[in-house]
Amino acid sequence: xxxxxxxxxxxxxxxxxxxxxxxxxxxxxxxxxxxxxxxxxxxxxxxxxxxxxxxxxxxxxxxxxxxxxxxxxxxxxxxxxxxxxxxxxxxxxxxxxxxxxxxxxxxx
Numbered sequence: 001x002x003x004x005x006x007x008x009x010x011x012x013x014x015x016x017x018x019x020x021x022x023x024x025x026x027x028x029x030x031x032x033x034x035x036x037x038x039x040x041x042x043x044x045x046x047x048x049x050x051x052x053x054x055x056x057x058x059x060x061x062x063x064x065x066x067x068x069x070x071x072x073x074x075x076x077x078x079x080x081x082x083x084x085x086x087x088x089x090x091x092x093x094x095x096x097x098x099x100x101x102x103x104x105x106x107x108x
Contacts, residue, residue, distance in 0.1 A: 007035035007042055042072040050074075050082050054098040055090040062098060066105045076106055 011026030035045060046069035053062040069079060079102060087095035 007031050007045075009035075043069075043074055046072045046074050047078070047082055050079060051086055051090075054083055054094055055086065057091075057094045057097065059097050059101050062101050063105055066102060076102075 009027035009031030011023035011031075012020075014023070015026075016023040035042065040048070046065065049065050050062065050069055053065055066079060070076075074082075080099075083095050083098045083102060
């Protein structure tokens with residue numbers, strides 16, 4: 001996994017003015033530490049993250065992580081499957097919401 005690009009957060013840029021500690025934790029712990037651990041490739045971490053955000057109904061964060069997933073090599077077809085596969089266990093409304101977010105991201 002050491003051949004993959006280092007994952008870098010944008011917390012300070014996005015929310016540093018309003019929530020500096022949350023921004024620092026986002027950049028220094030979530031991205032610099034957790035995302036760059038050697039156990040999973042960034043591509044796999046992206047799939048897991050997208051699935052978790054769908055399950056949690058976190059459409060706003062899903063939008064960001066769909067783009068990150070594509071940067072990490074996840075295809076549009078794989079992202080759609082990541083929505084479809086857990087639809088019955090995560091909840092149909094969450095999958096439908098995610099499908100609409102994916103449509104918006106793919107067409108932007």
